[in-house]
Amino acid sequence: MTSSGTNPGTSGPAAWAAAWELLLPAASAPARARGRTLQAALREAVRSGRLTPGTRLPSSRELAADLGVSRGLVTEAYEQLTAEGYLHSGRGAGTWVGGAVRAARPRARDLAPRSPGARADFLPGTPDLSLFPRAAWAAAQRGVLAELPHDTLGYPDPRGLPRLRTALAELLARRRGVVADPERVLVVSGVAQAMTLLGFALHARGVRTVGMEDPASPEHGTLFASAGISTVPLPLDGEGLATGPLRESDVRAVVTTPAHQFPSGIAYSARRRTELLDWARSVDGLVIEDDYDGDFRYDRAPVGALQGLDPEHVAYTGSVSKSLAPGLRLGWLLVPVSLAEEVVERKRTMDLGNPVVDQALLARFMERGDYDRQLRRCQRAYKERRDTLVAALEEHFPGAEVSGIAAGLHVIAALPDRYGPPERFLESAAEAGVAVRPLTDYTHSRTTGDDVVRLVLGYAHVSPKRIREGVRLMAEVGGQRAP
Template structure:
């Protein structure tokens, strides 16, 4: 069998491209070169194996036209008979197809094995009831208003704005955020000291890099607290020192004894214990920072959500030169947007901005302009009010369901955020047995002990509710109670 072709003019060793599949053929051509360098007795088998693998892997896609036997033989520096034999063998196997006078093509019977990309997003797959904390109700995301803002931004954004941005963020967004945070959280917000970041995680990483460059090797973290804080600082080469809490906030004795000069805090709604730092402890924490010329990093992850009274203002408002303040839209809009902010003391501003510049050259411009417009037009405030109503109702439903199905339960923490702490009566223990039964019933729930050594004894759970409808909350608590009842 011989194959005719229309390509000509290529020199030996130069890949000729087939008229109907040049890109596909050129991408796979080099895999055949080892066949030409194989020992003479193995050259035919090597060429067949290379062609077969090129088709299987998808480097030669279905429908790609191959060079004629004469052209391929000349390119590879082998005999035409060897190429003809390879074409005939792979045609018989179904990898290729040929037609006299039309050439040789990759057949359509073989489906290249393209491995699918795995999704490593954190999810409770297969859970009958998912009470894991930290996720807002993504169905509340204001799609219509967001889409309208997106269209408006694309219509008004000048071409010049699509270049590399100010690493701090668009001036328009920083100005909008300064007004928003001053009004809602009592922050001393200078737009020149706001850095737009891809969430609190990047803010903490930036601060970690700057602290490490200044010689800091340890920071204090709340215990119990978010495990992400310690992991993020570890990525910057900084160790985490656990600092125990009492009912008012971080215990000051252990903080002073730790000899750290930076501490990560969640004063408005401590995660996961649910307490709010007392006024006395907030003042003591700032006194400590001034005495050691230290830095308090304030993670205000859900400060907008307080249901029994107005939220307590941010700690940063009391001492902007010793507190770095960070927050994001991850709980208010959606974590997938990766939009947040960092307000830094003047002494850190230049170094943080330079780290941000070298890290990613600035945040995506369209996303920044979109959030700015969303804030400016009042859409963000309207969305927050809607979320406030929904989450307050769900918290009330959760507390009621726990009291119904777990008589004697103690629910602690302020009426805020997206989770509660529930301490179940002793008859539901021990903890490991409770968790085994819950898991067997496909109930996803996390113990307070998972967040640090100071969590205490008994069955104490961190129960997230923001992402669940009232009906799902009631049903989930019932299922958990049925599965774990002693």
């Protein structure tokens, strides 16, 4: 093809030729679609970096002749992309690629915490997505679309749909002992957004550090860091968060998982819960309660939420990520009255509120008892898998100490000394395609101070058969290298 010269310092004909093949579909497109096809192809050439800023384009006459299309079609394409900022043109200077558009970077790595190629996947954090109640959810969706008033589809209340806030208040008061009138409930896109909202609200008040359990979910620290707040690791003892180091830390806010500490599995004792609230009152501080799996208890009665004891010093958050599916991005946040206005305003500016149809759907699902039925269904399935995992560990790792089994969706297994050191065991497991996560991944120091292999084993998403096979395989590869 022919090509015009270039401006000094710009890409030359070679850069244009590299993008030539992207425009070929325009020539063969149906006549009525050629203009749109050419414009789309030019946009893609710029976005992808095939046409770099400063590249001089052929004249409209030259490009039309090369593609076999009308000159007017090319002229229209150039004018449209110039108006959009992709191209620049000047009288007598031709047309070239502008500098406003930057080529897309290579695709980011997959952040989903799963190992699709693993022979056995014990990574914690995901429920069994095959248990999602598709039929009941579809029925609720049809009902919502039939009954939802037209005016409800406008911009929503950033706090959430009143119908859903009412359903959540009833559910949380009944199941978790939370003080939850509808006006106190804020609908959020999961616990992650709840933490971020709290982080921004606290930062606006001058807070720059918050305490965090050690061990704990690393995600909490990342979320607060995004709001400009650093975290201080605070140790646990047998009753929960150690309040001595908490008082010495001088923080005025702390993130906790008191009903079932993640990942240790500790349920805070009554004494420790009282001590934690006494601390919050003494410093006019805030306890942030992540009730991440509060509905899953197998061998003990559910422990009520800490928020029910002092709703003005506890911010409470949870979601349907474990009970239904994390992909729904639906959760709740209850904050003290003193923080409510700031958190709601931050929610409004962040996303204008959650989608109305999704909120109405979840509300109907709860109102008709479907949510309670789903919890019972999951409870039965996960208890069976918990029992299968514990039995398999006893069979294939005799002498292993298993803890945190009374609740939740994972256990902690401390393997016999002969399977150490941890680095060697983890290497063997990875080579065999067994996805496991050590307890050190959740500790601030990244070490437990000894050579015992301590694993955080998730089981909710694994069938009983795969659990047995995975534990057997893990024992085989670990035993091959055990001294």
